[in-house]
Amino acid sequence: MAVCAAIVGKDNSPKYFACTNPDEELNFQYKVLSSLDVVEEKLNAANKGSDMRELYLGILYSLETHKIYGYVTNTKIKFIIVAESTNTALRDNEIRSMFRKLHSLRA
Amino acid sequence: MQPNYVALYNEQFELPPELCAKPLALVGVSGLDTVNNAIHKTIWENLSSNRRVERSPVLFKLISNAQEFPVVKPKRNSYEWYIPKGILKKNWLRKHLSDIPSVIVIFYDLDWNDLQWNEKIIECASRVQSLRAALEGRNTRLVVVLLQNTPPLPAGEDSLSSERAIALCASCEISAKSLFVLPHGDHLQGYIVRLESAFYDLAQNYYHMEAKHVENHKEYLNKNTHQYLFVRHQFKMGFLNELKQDIHTAHKHYTYAYNKLLEIRIVDTNAMEIQTVAGFINYKLCKLMFTLNLPRDAISQFKAHAERFKSRIGFKELAFEHYAWLCKQYSIFGDIFDEAVRLGLPAVQTQHPGVYYQQAAQYAIQRKKSCLELCNNVTAYPTAPDPLEGLDHLEFYGQRPWRPGKLNMDNPDPQLEKKGIQALQFLEKQVAHSNVIISLYGLAVSQYKTYKCPRTRRYLVVQMAEEYFEFRDYGKALTLFTHMIWDYRLECWWSILSHILQKALQCAFLTATVQDYVTISLELLGKSITTTTEYKAQVYENLIRVLKKQIPNPVLNLPSYDVHTSLNLWKKVFESESIHLTVDMNSVVSCIETKARFLKDKYEADQNVVLEVFIRSTCPFLLRFTRLSVTINTSEYSSEFAVNETKFNNPNLTFESNEVKKFIVEFLPDSETTGKDMQINSINLYLGIPKECCVELSFNGNLAVSTGGIQEFSRFRRKSASHVDFESILPQSSALVVPRKSKLNVNYDHKQPALVGEWFNIIITVSNEDIAPISSVNVLVNLSEGEMDGSTEFCLNTAAKSELLPLNIGLPDLKVGESKSINLYIRGHKAGQRTVVFKVSYVLESDRSGTSISEDTLHVPFVKPFEINTKFSNTLFEDISKFYVDEEFVVTPIINCVSPWPIVIENTSLDFMPPVESIDESVHSQVKGLILNDKESGAEVFLAKVKRNCESPVNVGQYTIKWKRENGLSATSQLMIPGFEIEWIPLDIKLDLPAFGLLHTPLLVTYTLYNRSHQLLQLEVTVEGGDAFMFAGYKQIPISILPESFKTLDYNLYPVVAGNIVLPKIMITVPENNTEGPSLRQNQVNALLDRALPTHLFIMPQVKGSPEFPKAIQDENLLKVV
Structure with missing residues (x-):
């Protein structure tokens, strides 16, 4: 299970933030914000190349304790999910479906 | 405790310098007296300095004659009873x-x-022998280099040298391959490079x-007791291969060594x-x-390494040691990575040295x-024994000083162990951890x-x-915090911002930085900051205290x-x-928001400029300001306008929570601002008491950062209770005067x-009204853009020259009600519309002496007054399309008038231009004084002839018309x-013919034929008579006309009938086959006859009775004819 999920707006401001442990929220906010660096870079690279069809960005950061995944809608709304590194049961596909659910919930 | 323990303790976490040094083959240099001998010194400098990449990886070392080398350990024949005391010897x-x-x-x-x-x-x-003796037991190669003055001769030609070389080798007991000759004349550097590679x-x-030698030990080792030796030997082989610069083999041996090391069971005593x-x-x-350009392998090796040892904390009491080690591992890897990047390895955003430094910092924090x-609890170094x-x-790396060389099987002395731990704890306490973390x-x-x-940064x-x-x-x-706040604010991460601000506020308090303290407090009181109301209350209270010059209460x-x-x-x-x-x-993004706008985007110089200033306080508590002013900037100066300055402590400047207030600033713009932009430079709010503690808050009236939280939804939010909708106010920060x-x-x-051409x-x-x-x-006066093509003239006086544009007409001063007229004349040379721009400016003689300006445009259409058509005809008034030399036409x-105004023709004249000339000596205008209305025409005739031929059309002459419109000026x-x-x-040919004939009355006609050429014309x-005439004269005659003369034919x-009668027809033919005479074609003659001769003559009937002649016929000439 993910430990933290966030929706970040086009201007990179947080729109929604939730994590399982409220005490850790600040830390997660920092982490999510840091991962936006990678998102921005990936979007820049994608802009230069072909059009973006794949919304799922894959793993953004693989830290000692956590893995951070990203997903960007066509309107540049970013979804970020943080999972624990120890949670090896979590497969790429599940993360994808989690994002898709999040996306449809928001829509 | 010995004083150098702290340094030694810190050192043990670092990699030893001998490990980090780049392994270079060591070459000893003996027999060079670098102090006294200049040649030796040059050679040594050439050897040791200027070691660039292309030189061989060799390190030279000067060896004196009395050099001692490490003693060779006695050779061991069997390892059977040998138990190693550690892994790597220092x-x-x-x-x-x-x-x-x-x-x-x-x-x-x-x-x-x-x-x-x-x-x-x-x-x-x-010398060779003494060195050989010193190196007893080592395999060091000995080489002799002879320094010679004379350059060497080609091999084989110098029998003396080869002979003597053999002798030298023999006496030094070296092989011929170990003897070199270095002539120290020219090209020293070249020789040295070659020697060096040898x-x-x-x-x-x-x-x-050497590596082989170490490898040979392997067969003696046994797996139970010599686990350390397996590691040691592989490590040695790796290092020796590195010295050999064979990094592939070195890598292989180091890998073995690492794997062998992992096989060793880790217990408390050997963990370190x-x-x-x-x-x-x-x-x-x-x-x-x-x-070897295997960065991925390096990273995965390191990750596996870190992962493997991460959980091996060892002694719980010395956990910090473990974290220090981990921290070091990461920072070292960061260094290696960074070095590789500097040598050209490309790194990516998610995999670069920074990641490892960051993790190193995390471990440093854990440490x-x-x-x-x-x-x-450790307050003192343990008592003796130390x-x-x-x-x-x-002797070995990574061993505890209180039990050096002890095997892992031994049971440590618990008392000593405890003391050792205490000593290490004491030393750890001396470490400046924060410095490590910060760096x-x-x-x-x-x-x-x-x-x-x-963001990560x-x-x-x-x-x-x-x-x-x-x-x-x-x-x-505080500095770092305040520098970082901005971007979090920009991207609206309010909870992070709140956290940083709280920390920063503490810093500001502890350093007594009033400026930052006030700024941060104001920001903390803002609505987007997610802290508890109690906390905000505390901040508020402290802010008020500071404004009263009281020391704020410290935060807990x-x-x-x-x-x-x-304090x-x-x-x-x-x-x-x-x-x-x-x-x-x-x-x-503070608890006070301001917006300011000009009510209009243009103000006239004598109008009051009105500004609206909106101020909203989102502070949950009452805020009271002492003064409000607005600074307005123009390109030249700035001025400040205060609001309610007269009433001190005006209650209007007190804000409840979420209150929005509107203030009006009115002022007269300075006359110098005319034509310039005014800008709201700042809105200044003053907190606190002047002369005590006064804080001036300066806003620019445009919110740089949105504070509205989720902007998209702001439209759907319910309007706040206050009567001014702050969000919807659009700031207008500049206005034109x-x-x-x-x-x-x-x-x-x-x-x-x-009319075109007239003034x-x-x-x-x-x-003046x-x-x-x-x-x-x-x-x-000016013409509009695009019409300045020179086809329009302006003047004030038609007698004078036309003036240049723009035309500036000064007028005398005017009293109230007075008026003044000026005449302006415009002349256009082309039809079409002209747009004339008039700019009237004046200065009002009053206290506000600004210039006033009005602008008018006048569209003046220009039309042609008339059109002129010209007709050409021969003397018979038949249209012609060609002129003939000496033939009159x-x-x-x-003049076709097309002007809407009647036009008076004052005079006309036609000045013929050669070769055309007038027949009449003096010509008067025949249309002079004529008044032409629209669509009326006036015509006149001029007789002319041409003097010489011309193949291209000629200009007949210039036709000049002097005209005016009625009551207008002549043009x-x-x-x-x-x-x-x-x-x-x-x-x-010419025909003399009376104006008319009379029935039954003979009349004489004469044809005159002229020869204009210089040749005889034949x-x-x-002549063919008709029914209407009887005639006498030649019916058919060949004639010859002499050059430049003429011939007449009389008839x-x-x-016999009255009326307009066809004359007898004369025909002239050019004889065929006539090669003499000027060229004359029959069709030219026919055309001449057609145009030159009349065809009809009016024959009057005989008078019957005594009629009265009409006046027109009562002409003397006519009567004569009769």
Whole structure:
């Protein structure tokens, strides 16, 4: 299970933030914000190349304790999910479906 | 405790320098006297300096004659009873790096033809022998280099040298391959480079043999007791291969060594040693893999390494040691990675050295934490016996000084163990952890900056600032915090911002930085800050205290010592007379928001400029300001306008929570601002009491950062209770000051349309309807853009020259009600519309002496007054299309009036141009004084002839018409009348014919034929009579006309019928086959006859009775004929 999920707006401001442990929220906010660096870079690279069809960005950061995944809608709304590194049961596909659910919930 | 323990303790976490040094083959140099001998010195310098990449990887070392080398250990035949005391000996690496040369070069000054050859050869041999003795048991290669003055001869030609070389080798007991000759004349550098590569070959060979030698031990080892030796030997082989520069093999051996090390069971007593050695081998492995361009392998090796040892904390009491080791591992890997990047390895955003520095910093923090946990109670170094005795000369890497060389099976002495731990804890307590953490953060920050991670970098800087805070360097922490706030604010991460602000506020308090303290407080009181109301209340209370020059209450959980210091600082700050702070609020999302707008985007110079200022306080508590002012900027100066300045402590400047207030600022713009932009530079709010503690908050009136939270939804939010909707106010920060509107009445009197070519009169009447006399009245006349093609002239006086544009007409001063007219004339040379722009400016003679301007445009259409058509005809008034030399023709210019106004033709004239000339000597205009209305025409005729032929059409002449419109000014129009081409024929014919004939009365006609050529003209003339005439004369006659003369043919005609009668037809034929005479074609003759001769004659009937002649016939000439 993910430990933290966030929706970040086009201007990179947080729109929604939730994590399982409220005490850790600040830390997660920092982490999510840091991962936006990678998102921005990936979007820049994608802009230069072909059009973006794949919304799922894959793993953004693989830290000692956590893995951070990203997903960007066509309107540049970013979804970020943080999972624990120890949670090896979590497969790429599940993360994808989690994002898709999040996306449809928001829509 | 020995004083150097702290340094030694810190050193044990570092990699030893001998491990990090780049392994280079060591070559000893003997026999060079670098002090006294200049040649030796040059050679040594050439050897040792200027070691660039292309030189062989060799390190030269000077060896004196009395050099001692490490003693060779006695050779062991069996390892059966040998139990190793540790893994890696501390002296081994250094020994091979810098003590035992692979090759020793003995330099000796000796020429082949030296006179004392025999003596010298003995001395040289003894030198070789003494070194050989010193190296007893080592495999170091000995090489002799003879330094010679004379350049060498080609091999084989010098029998003396080869002979003597053999002798020398024999006496020195070296092979011929180990003898070199170095002539120290020219090209020294070249020789040395070649020598060097020869030494390098030997050195490689030596290290290869050494590695082989170590490998040979393997068969003696047994797996149970010699696990350490397996590691040691593989490590040695790896290192020797590195010295040999064979990094592939070195990598292989280091990998073996690492794997062997992992096979060793880790227990408390050897944990430290194994970790240390694992770190060493991992370092070597990673470094080699980066060199071998295997960065992915290096990273995965390191990750596996870190993962493997991460959980091996070892002694719980010494957990900090483990974290220090981990921290070091990461930072070292970061260094290696960084070095590889600098040598050209491309790194990516998610995989770069910064990642490792960051993790290193995390472990450094853990180390600090565990140190705080474990070492807090340790206050003194343990009493004797000193457990750390011998810390500086341990035999093996990573062993505990209180039990060196002990095997892992031994049970440690618990008492000693406890003391050792206590000693280490005591030393750990001396470590400046924060410095380590901060410098690691610094490294990480610069890496993240390089790899385009601004947010991560910011996060690291915040962490760095927090570390500074813990380090009690509050000033630095405050600086870093305040620098980082901006971007979080921009991207609206309010909870992060709140957290940073709270920390920053503490820093500001502890350093007594009033400015930052107030700024941060104001921001903390804002609505987007997510803190508890209690906290905000506290902040608010403290802010009020500061404004009253009272020391704010410290926030909880601050170190009491620092609080005390800061209280003193605050006291000092407040001791000064008055505090005046200016806070730039534009970059701050505070609890006060302002917006300002001009009500109009243009103000006239004499109007009051009205500004609206909106202020909203989102502070949950009452805020009271003492003053509000607005600064307005123009390009030249800025001025400040206060609001409600007179009433001190005006209640209007008190804001409840979420209250929005509107203020109006009114002022008259300065006359100098006319035509310029005014800008709202700032809105200034003053907090606190002037002369005590006053804070000026400066806003620019445009919110740089949206505070509305989720912007998209703001429309759906319910309107706030306050009557002003703050969100929907659009700031207008600039306005233009335009000149005062003119109050003059300007009248333009003119009769459109204007005619092309005439001076068109416009009467401008300016009357002063303003409130005061005016002066400096000016009318500026100009044409609109795009019409300045020179086809329009302006003047004030038609007699004078036309004026240049723009035309400036000055008018005298005008009293109220007075008016003044001026005449302006415009002449256009082309039809079409002209747009004339009039700019009337004047200065009102009143206290506000600004210039007023009005602008008018006048569209003046220009039309042609008339069109002129010209007709050409022959003397019979038949249209012609060609002129003939010396034949008269008629020019008829017709003036067709197209002007809407009647036109008076004052005079006309036609000036013929050669070759056309007038027949009449004096010509008068036949249309003079004619008045033409629209669509009327006037025509006149001129007789002309041409003198010579011309193949292209000629201009007949210039037709000049002087005209005017009724009551207007005379104008002159001229135009060129184009004609036809001119032909010349040698023949001309004229017929003398009376105006009319009388029935039954004979009349005489004469045909005159002219020959214009210089040749004889021969023609055949035939005359055919008709029914209407009887005639007498030649019916058919050949005639010859002499050059330039004429011939006449007379005929008597007797008309038999009355009326307009066809004349007898004369026909002239050019004889065929006539080669003489001028060229004359029959068709030319026919055409001539057609145009020159009338065909009919009017024959009057005989008078019957006595009729009365009409007046027209009562002409003398006529009567004569009768």
